[in-house]
Amino acid sequence: MDVLLIQPPTGSYRRDDRCQSRVEDQTIQVHFPPMDLAHHAAVLERDGFECAIRDYSTAGTPLGRALEEIGGIRPKMVFFSSTQPTQANDLAFAQRIKDLLGEVTVVLRGESVTFQDQVILSEYPQVDFILRGESEETLSELASLLLKAKPIPLEEIAGLSFRGGGMTIRTPDRPFIKDLNRLPWPARHLLDQSLYRSPETGNTITTLYAARGCPYPCIFCPAPLASGRPVRLRAVSDLLAEIRHCVEEYGIREFLFHGDTFTYSREWVLELCRAIEEAGLRIRWGCNSRVDTIDPEMLRAMKRAGCWVIGFGVESGHEETLKRVRKAVKREKIVEAFRMCREAGIRSHAFFVFGFPWETEEHLAADLVLAREIDPDFFDFNIAYPLPGTELLAMVQNESLYHEERVDQGGYAVPATRTHALSAEELDRWRRKALLSLYLRPSYIARTLWLAGSPRKTFNYIRAGARRLRQLLSNRRSSPVIEEFPADSAEPLPRASLPEAKATGA
Numbered sequence: 001m002d003v004l005l006i007q008p009p010t011g012s013y014r015r016d017d018r019c020q021s022r023v024e025d026q027t028i029q030v031h032f033p034p035m036d037l038a039h040h041a042a043v044l045e046r047d048g049f050e051c052a053i054r055d056y057s058t059a060g061t062p063l064g065r066a067l068e069e070i071g072g073i074r075p076k077m078v079f080f081s082s083t084q085p086t087q088a089n090d091l092a093f094a095q096r097i098k099d100l101l102g103e104v105t106v107v108l109r110g111e112s113v114t115f116q117d118q119v120i121l122s123e124y125p126q127v128d129f130i131l132r133g134e135s136e137e138t139l140s141e142l143a144s145l146l147l148k149a150k151p152i153p154l155e156e157i158a159g160l161s162f163r164g165g166g167m168t169i170r171t172p173d174r175p176f177i178k179d180l181n182r183l184p185w186p187a188r189h190l191l192d193q194s195l196y197r198s199p200e201t202g203n204t205i206t207t208l209y210a211a212r213g214c215p216y217p218c219i220f221c222p223a224p225l226a227s228g229r230p231v232r233l234r235a236v237s238d239l240l241a242e243i244r245h246c247v248e249e250y251g252i253r254e255f256l257f258h259g260d261t262f263t264y265s266r267e268w269v270l271e272l273c274r275a276i277e278e279a280g281l282r283i284r285w286g287c288n289s290r291v292d293t294i295d296p297e298m299l300r301a302m303k304r305a306g307c308w309v310i311g312f313g314v315e316s317g318h319e320e321t322l323k324r325v326r327k328a329v330k331r332e333k334i335v336e337a338f339r340m341c342r343e344a345g346i347r348s349h350a351f352f353v354f355g356f357p358w359e360t361e362e363h364l365a366a367d368l369v370l371a372r373e374i375d376p377d378f379f380d381f382n383i384a385y386p387l388p389g390t391e392l393l394a395m396v397q398n399e400s401l402y403h404e405e406r407v408d409q410g411g412y413a414v415p416a417t418r419t420h421a422l423s424a425e426e427l428d429r430w431r432r433k434a435l436l437s438l439y440l441r442p443s444y445i446a447r448t449l450w451l452a453g454s455p456r457k458t459f460n461y462i463r464a465g466a467r468r469l470r471q472l473l474s475n476r477r478s479s480p481v482i483e484e485f486p487a488d489s490a491e492p493l494p495r496a497s498l499p500e501a502k503a504t505g506a
């Protein structure tokens with residue numbers, strides 16, 4: 001086996017560059033396939049490498065069994081995406097792989113390691129290479145050099161960080177892929193599709209990378225850093241062909257369109273919706289959007305093409321926060337967007353963020369007022385999570401608001417920061433209070449069950465709701481992941497500390 005691409009058995013997390021959080025801390029607790037791995041595997045296979053993908057985290061594979069399987073596969077290279085909340089355990093798992101296989105090459109990618117490459121490579125010898133930025137081609141070029149002895153000097157592989165001469169060598173950044181249609185479709189045949197189910201219907205679900213890039217400057221979001229500012233759209237014909245392939249080859253009819261702002265180009269969305277509708281594929285899908293990029297005609301077209309839910313980064317109900325996070329939307333635009341969705345018969349998911357440095361109880365109360373006013377079908381209140389490379393991280397570090405010791409503990413649900421007015425504990429209490437007070441409205445429960453539409457879905461909603469309430473009412477405040485490592489194995493390594501970080505007390 002040339003390359004084994006894995007999701008380590010270190011807890012169930014969204015490992016997207018933009019969304020790095022525990023699955024169980026979100027309202028819709030869905031396990032999406034690791035499409036980042038499938039995209040990298042597709043390029044490797046195109047270039048003649050033998051690959052396999054193992055999603056140990058979604059499969060719930062115990063550490064020992066995962067290591068046993070990896071020992072049996074004996075890959076020459078192991079590759080995975082690391083995120084900020086999983087980093088400590090990812091590094092510990094990389095060490096186990098090195099201990100097991102000795103000569104194996106361990107390669108990491110991901111938004112968080114891209115910005116911490118020097119710290120990780122200098123402190124963690126179990127990591128051999130870090131791929132920075134968009135890395136499908138980088139991985140294949142590296143594999144060509146190491147596994148096929150192609151005469152490409154390491155220094156000429158763009159977007160690569162590695163050790164050399166006692167220091168970290170960073171090759172120049174790799175330009176973003178201009179034409180996404182050049183990339184092969186993800187290697188879905190390497191995934192165990194049965195692991196990925198819609199929590200609502202129980203049907204198999206998959207994601208489709210429709211677009212990459214975001215031109216907006218939101219201070220907390222790594223999307224423009226990870227995917228670039230120009231929005232790169234896939235050709236509608238290519239996307240439609242991939243959808244058809246999923247339907248015909250795998251029987252998959254439920255999709256999430258992955259794109260930082262799926263509705264950025266009105267013409268493209270209308271063209272795609274028309275194509276899906278005319279193809280008669282009878283699919284069901286969701287996407288992410290911005291409140292200022294939709295209109296009634298677009299929503300009607302999306303509904304006809306099978307769109308049932310749209311997620312919006314609302315962030316805040318307070319004009320000061322909307323302005324200072326540079327979201328570039330007004331409160332009334334948010335209200336209008338949710339009204340338009342309701343009129344179009346598309347369900348809405350609102351994502352709020354609590355805990356920007358300047359926020360007081362007044363700001364969080366304004367979020368709750370807006371949430372009640374727009375009355376979304378699904379909602380999350382995430383604690384601001386300062387990700388590497390973002391302006392928010394620099395801000396909380398400079399203003400001594402950063403709780404670095406909590407960064408590993410879970411992402412959006414366990415505060416890794418505080419505000420000047422509110423402690424981490426107060427932010428946690430506000431989050432729970434906001435979620436519980438909105439979930440437990442009788443009108444909300446009645447509407448959710450009414451809209452479920454079938455006994456099976458009603459049962460799934462009741463089950464998901466009960467689980468969510470149990471989680472919110474429990475006292476679990478931190479990730480149990482590290483403790484899940486068996487006692488008879490070596491302790492996980494401590495996480496890398498960011499050189500410029502200042503941990504503070506609440």
Ligand code: SF4
Binds near residue numbers: 217221222
């Ligand atoms: S609009 Fe803002 S939050 Fe949304 S993807 Fe772009 S930068 Fe991120």
